[in-house]
Amino acid sequence: MRDIKNSRAPRVKGKANRFKKQRTPWAWRRFFGKLLRVSVYLVSIALLTCGGVLTARMLVASDFFAVARVRVENQQRLSQEEILALSDIQVGANIFDLDLDMIGRKIEENPWVATACVERIFPDEVMIRVSERRPAAIVSLGYLYYVDETGEIFKVLDAKDSLDYPLISGMDRQRLLEKPEESRNELRAAVELLAQLDRRNIFQLDEVSELSLDAREGMTLYTYHGGVPVRLGTSGFGDKLDRLEAVYRELQPRLAAIDYIDLKVAERVIVKLDDKFSRGKG
Numbered sequence: 001m002r003d004i005k006n007s008r009a010p011r012v013k014g015k016a017n018r019f020k021k022q023r024t025p026w027a028w029r030r031f032f033g034k035l036l037r038v039s040v041y042l043v044s045i046a047l048l049t050c051g052g053v054l055t056a057r058m059l060v061a062s063d064f065f066a067v068a069r070v071r072v073e074n075q076q077r078l079s080q081e082e083i084l085a086l087s088d089i090q091v092g093a094n095i096f097d098l099d100l101d102m103i104g105r106k107i108e109e110n111p112w113v114a115t116a117c118v119e120r121i122f123p124d125e126v127m128i129r130v131s132e133r134r135p136a137a138i139v140s141l142g143y144l145y146y147v148d149e150t151g152e153i154f155k156v157l158d159a160k161d162s163l164d165y166p167l168i169s170g171m172d173r174q175r176l177l178e179k180p181e182e183s184r185n186e187l188r189a190a191v192e193l194l195a196q197l198d199r200r201n202i203f204q205l206d207e208v209s210e211l212s213l214d215a216r217e218g219m220t221l222y223t224y225h226g227g228v229p230v231r232l233g234t235s236g237f238g239d240k241l242d243r244l245e246a247v248y249r250e251l252q253p254r255l256a257a258i259d260y261i262d263l264k265v266a267e268r269v270i271v272k273l274d275d276k277f278s279r280g281k282g
Helices: 028-061 080-087 100-107 173-178 180-198 237-257 275-281
Strands: 069-073 113-121 125-132 135-141 143-148 153-156 167-169 208-214 218-223 229-233 258-262 270-273
Touching: 069 080, 080 100, 080 113, 080 125, 100 113, 100 125, 135 180, 143 180, 173 180, 180 208, 180 218, 180 237, 229 237, 237 258
Parallel strands: 069 125, 135 167, 167 208, 229 258
Antiparallel strands: 113 125, 135 143, 143 153, 208 218, 218 229, 258 270
16 A cells, blocks of 8 residues: 655755856956046047147237238228228238127218128138218208108218209208108108109109108199299109190290199199289280
8 A cells, every 4th residue: 555654745945946146246447448448538629629729819819810901892982091991990900809890880970871891801801891872862951961862861061062963942850850750751752753753754853953842732843944833742743743744845945934833633734824924915
């Protein structure tokens, strides 16, 4: 008969074959090798950067970037010498020491200069490009001033300035100070009307000696010969001038006998004869 006591299954020891983790020693040699390479790399970068900065400073401070030439472009009324004097750029100055914006503003202090652009042209040249104002008319404000095509009053006339421009009268100095934008719009409209006359074939700008502005009556032109007022009102100048040109060749020889020409009535040209000539005919 089988011995039950002796036939028990052998006991299995728990976790007898469990993996035992082995500790590996720190790879000091490899760590210090990487650290050394990184350190050498960073030190090299720092040396190169410092060397580059020092080289750049020495180069900038050298005569290589000293101003040798100053060129001026687009000037017409002002001479190159006048613009150079306004710029105050000295030959031999370091090109990096120049404040280009400030130099441009100094040049623009001259009333003839609308804009001045100053540029460096490496290694040793400076370029100044100017845009000059052009008078479109003369405006009377107690003194005579030039006004440009934008309606900007930019210069009081002196003895050397030409008077060969149409005169704009009727502007009020006090109104100009109190309502500058509105006054400038009126001046701009007046200048645009003069420009339109300059493009016409019969009643041209040469036929006009003066343009008068009035807040209520609008614009009135005065003929060069005879000083005859041509009343235009406030708008529709193109159509009104077309009507005038249709009869102007007939009127031109008789300007001395005309008191005024009124174009403010739609589709009509009203011609008022001077009373003394009317009485003479009667």
